[in-house]
Amino acid sequence: MTPLRVLLVGDHEEDFFLIREMLERNRSLIAADLEHARSLEEARELMQHRPYGLLLFEHDAGDDEAVRLVTDLLHDGRPVPFILLTEDADEKTVADIIGGGTWNCLAKSRLDGATLVRTIHNTVALHSLHLEQQSAEESLRKLSRAVEQSADTVVITDCQGVIEYVNPAFEALTGYSRDEAHGKTPRILKSGEQGPEIYQEMWKAILGGNVFRGILVNRKKNGELYYIEESICPIRDVDGKVTHFISNGRDLTERLRLEAQLLQAQKMDAVGRLAGGVAHDFNNLLTIITSYSELALDSVPHNSPLESKIHEILQAARRAAELTRQLLAFSRKQPQALRVVELNSVVSTIAKTLPRLIGEDIDFSLTPGEDLGPVRIDPVQLEQVLMNLAANARDAMPQGGHLQIETSDVRLDDDYIHGKPAVIPRGHYALITVSDDGHGIPPEDLPHVFEPFYTTKPSGKGTGLGLATVYGIVKQNNGFIWVYGEPGCGTIFKIYLPCVSERHHLSEIKETESHNELGGSETILLVEDEASVRRATAEFLRLQGYNVIEARDGVDALALAKEQNAIHLVVSDVVMPRMSGGALAKEVARVRPDTQFLFVSGYAGKTILDHKVVDLETNFLQKPYTLRQLSSKIRRALDTASPTSRPK
Structure with missing residues (x-):
């Protein structure tokens, strides 16, 4: 010691x-x-x-x-x-x-x-x-x-569940003060959103001296629901007897909201990729249908009984092509012609056509905001967005009602963004608000309204692509869309488009029909991996007087380009096996630097750019196309010696 x-x-x-x-x-x-x-x-x-x-x-x-x-x-x-x-x-x-x-x-x-x-x-x-x-x-x-400074809620009750203590985090989350909670039971938080089984499981665990862990849906003092991860365990005295229970809770509301958004975004992205692939396949099929229908139409006499039937086929193909365009819009692969525009001017122009669309039973008003920042967007796509939203509002008000479109300039900060269903970055936006006083949207349908082919309308009353198209276009233009609606209370769509600093407008490249006569005698190398499309296109071009060389993919085309004496134009698909159209263009440019290229594809937008196609405006044609559109593009490409039509 x-x-x-x-x-x-x-x-x-x-x-x-x-x-x-x-x-x-x-x-x-x-x-x-x-x-x-x-x-x-x-x-x-x-x-x-x-x-x-x-x-x-x-x-x-x-x-x-x-x-x-x-x-x-x-x-x-x-x-x-x-x-x-x-x-x-x-x-x-x-x-x-x-x-x-x-x-x-x-x-x-x-x-x-x-x-x-x-x-x-x-x-x-x-x-x-x-x-x-x-x-x-x-x-x-x-x-x-x-305990007092913990970010998690702490509640202590006696063995009958009567609250004896709550910490400040509990007060901040639930809205109940200590005095209000003291002497009550946690039933004041019960939301009714969960069945009795989870509470039975909880009491069975803690009365048996065990720890209960689970996620509860509770209700705040103001009626708002919140999700909380609870851990409840007994407190024992020196003799091992349970005298109290202590609950530790972590608010999961924001995390679950963000997880749901991520899952929804992943689902929409997956569906978008599928939609883009389906649209590509449809476009190839529609190109075959329209090409052979046009060839058939040219081969039958005027006023022949077959003439009207072929026109019906072409009309049906055009309607199908519109569906594929909507699929491409949803998948964010629709071709764009971006402009820096004053939003009020574009919206006002579009708004003039809406009364005819929605009918006389619906009142329409436009309230333009002041001092809106300029936005970069494709005006045609914006028209498609507003037309689809107006049509959706019209269908929600069969007995008439009111449709309103408002624009405003907004600057979003953290306080505004917090709690919004969509993750919107801070910044300067032009806001378009489209609201109606129709029948609204039930809560169970609200998370699905932007999904393709999802519709609550009766059979035959819609394709289920209208709002999906709106969603795709807004996302393609780097915007954000938010929807709110309750049964009987109407629906509100808010579209946030990021403002840009430029005050000038992008120059518009307008397509004009060539004054030259369509057709010619030049040599065209046609590269298309879809055999039916290749045969129909080659037949038409030969009827136009061109010398046509056919290749099934980029590798075959490159070999032919090296063998032939003269090739004036290469008409090539973009996405092909073995060698893409973009890679082919670069290889051909090495051996034939003056050869022009015209690209065609059932894909569009980002997919085309990924394959190094130079200019969607001048040397690209979207499938499905009419033979006259193809002929016009070919003639323009042959008559133009612009170096920008070749990859650098």
Whole structure:
């Protein structure tokens, strides 16, 4: 056992020898080593270099030096117990002198070995208890601060579930103050959105002494729902009896909202890729249908009974082509002609056509905002968006109603963005709000309104692509769309389009029909991996007088380009096996730098750009096309020697 180190402070040498002798005689009762400091300065010096378990102070009447030392040592954070050796043991006087800490006193006149040993034992033991109490109190204070400052909710109830304590995080999340929650049960938060099974499972777990973990849907004081991950466990007394329950909860509302948005975005992206692929296949088939129908139309006499039938086929193909354009819009692969425009001007022009679309039973109003920033968008696509939203509103108001379009300039900050269903970055936007007072949208349908082919309309009353097209166009133009609706309360669509800094308008490239007669005698290398499309196109071009060389893909085409004496134009699909149209163009440019290219594809937009096609405006034709469109594009390409029509 390590001896207790004791420091005697006082200038009476005989007292030091007397106390040391007492401790030596009682070595069997207490192991202590006594040291002597004859002054305050010496005591301070010794205490700076070695720890002491007990201090003995000689206090003479009227001597304030020991008082100062005791007070100083108490205040500088060294928790050492004290015994004052006085002429008489007046505890009131000692208390007035020390005022705190662990202390005791002995009268020198009655000092003996047994009394000294007993007093030392009591003082040291009391000091040890005092330190333990201080440590326990500090631990409780830390625990209290931790619970009070926790970001998670903490609720303590008795074993019947009556609330005895809630922390500030609970108040902030639920809206209930401590006073309001105290004495209530957590049933004040019950939302009715979950069945009784989860609560039965919870009580079964905690009454059995186990921990319950689960996600609950609760209701705030203001009626708003929130999701919380709860961990509830019993609190036991020293005998193991359950006396209370403690619940720790973490708000999951925002995280679940963001996860749902991510899943929805991933689903929409997957469906968009599928839609783009389907549109490509449809466009190839429609190209075959329209090409052979046009060839058939040219081969039958005017006013022949077959003429009207072929026209019906072409009309049906045009309607099918419109569906594929909507699929491409949804998949964000629709070709664009972007312009920097003043939104009010474009919307006002489009709005003039809407009354004819929605009918006389629906009132229409346009409220343009002031000082809107310019936006970059394809005006034709914007018209498609507003037409689809207007048609959707018309169908929601069969008995008539009101349709309103508003524009406004908005600058979104974190406070505005927080809680919005769509993740919208901070910034400057032009906002288009389209609202109606129709039958609204049920909550179960709201998450699905932008999905392709999803419709609540009766069979035959819609394709289910209208809002999907709107969604795709808005996303393709780097915008964001948000919808809100309740049954019987109408529907509101908000479209946020990012503003740009340019105040000038992009120059418009307008397609004009060539004044030259269509057709010619030049040599055309036709590259198309779809055999039926290739045969129909080749037949038509030969009828136009061209010399046509056919290739099934880029590899075959490159070999033919190297063999032939003259090739004036290459008409090539973009996405092909073995070698794409873009790669073919680069290879041909090495051996025939003056050869022009015209690209055709059932894909569009980003997919075409990914394959390094140079200019969607001048050397690209979207499938399905009419033979006259193809002939016009070919003639224009042959008559133009622009270096931009070839890859660099």
